[in-house]
Amino acid sequence: MTYSLKRLLPLVLLLVFMCTSCATETKLDQALSAAPALHNHKKPSEAVACNSAKALPALRCGQAPSATFDNKGRLWVAWTFGGHVYVNHSDDEGINFSPPVAVNSSPEMISARGENRAKIKVDGKGRVHVSWTKPLKKRFTGDIRYSRSDDGGRSFINPVTVNDNRDPIGHRFDSLGVSNEGRVYIAWLDKRDRESAEQGGASYSGAALYYSYAEPGADTFAANIKIADHSCECCRIALDIDPDSLPVLMWRHVYGDNIRDHALVRFITPNKPATPIRVSHEQWQIDACPHHGPALSISEDARYHAVWFNDAKHKQGLFYAYSEDRGQSYSPTVNFGDYNKTAAHPYVMAVEDRVYLSWKEFDGKETQILVQQSKDGGKSWGLPKVMSSTSNASDHPLLIKNYSQVFLSWQTANEGYHVIAIEEEPIQ
């Protein structure tokens, strides 16, 4: 930008003064060895701050945790610290945790912020599965990584790269699902088709949704399958396993001229996706990164419960809908949360007829996590209740379940990582 020197000079002098207070810049590469900046979890009783060079890997300092319960009621958490994904577990629903175990022995860059996080699932045989996105040197590029423990989380296999296109381009925003028998499903946003199109001089909106799977106990993934061209390129992908042990994916798609609504696909076999179906119709037309992916939960009776955010002119905020025919058609949408309190990052968990929604709001002073319940499969809803709150930085809220008990899983800078059992509203 061109400015005259005469105008610039007083400001240069001002800047010399101002820059005495400028914080030291950190290079991207230093992030490997630095403690995470986003979550500086310092509890009053703990001496070492998470951003201290002396900080050791600990869940309270972990970036963007994911959690799951195994079929014995053990809680497993995966989180990122200083170039490693760590896993630890709790046998008392999150009060005490085992020492953390590093999944990747060699440090590498790991996406663990906002819509990105390491994922963890445990199959019916107790194998612990972990996936994450490894950013490469150039921005918007990455590889999809996977590792597994066959010995109850004591050690993990060397991570493998799932994307079979190894160009230094975008393979990011992994999502992980594992069937009870241990078949691993991973979906992600992939730029290989965009790169090809652009090399040929054509334009290509967004990214593509790609997918692969590995048989139980295997370290090798099947040839990558493209599910759809033109996904939104900066939103998490929702993935759940349906009663047929096959994955169902939901993602923000780019329809036509930058209309960023949501689509869903189920699978006929592990390597044969059905035709994607459009789920949302708010018609949010925007050439932007919404940074707001959907969530999906499938109940035992194969009802699909979906939540998402959209900000179209007349349809704004958080939305919920369910499908009783495996994603073919959807109930009327329910608009929930307080738009004027930036209601955001919805999550959903279904346990038979009970459905739980959670999301984040900010009222100008504190961030609250609200929960709303339905006990008739999403047909009617109770009132929103504040489940937790914080007055500092926090992660997105997630819902997990231990059999029929649903928990909020949430990392906050002040309080650290916590899981909170959500009390069922009484049936009237």
Place this chain on the structure above:
Amino acid sequence: MRPKEPMNKPSPFGFDQKYHLSVFSILLLMVSSLLPSNSLAANSRDFVQGSYAHIIETHKNHSFFVSLWSIDCPPCREELPEMEAYFSRHQEISLILISTDGKDLAAEVEQVLQRNGLADAESWIFAEDFVERLRYEVDSTWHGELPRSYFYSPGQPRQKISGRINFKQGDD
């Protein structure tokens, strides 16, 4: 549920279509020629609690354009060079850039600004982890999508724009 302020589509410039930018710009040019130039910064300043109010107060007497962006947002990256070209031609409108990336990415933010000829633009960077509070101070109805822009003109309600703006079209 609806925001109180008008939300406009990002075409042709994101401003309400009843305004025609070229007429607008001429009027602004006449007024702003008497006002101080854009404030410039060699490095991004820390955007903390109260910074947004400071920015509004600093620029309240003339028209200015606030762009919230991130190095991790492809449409933002595409918008930067077009923004540079547009505001070089329209210095009557101050440009204020606010990166939401966080201080740990400050070096990369500076590189991107430099590469796009924006090293001298007024630039801020989110410097608190409590981003919900920073975003709320900008706009309680902004849900974090990027780019997010605001156009302020004295005596007018601010206009908010989500998504990439076609600056080339806006100059026609």
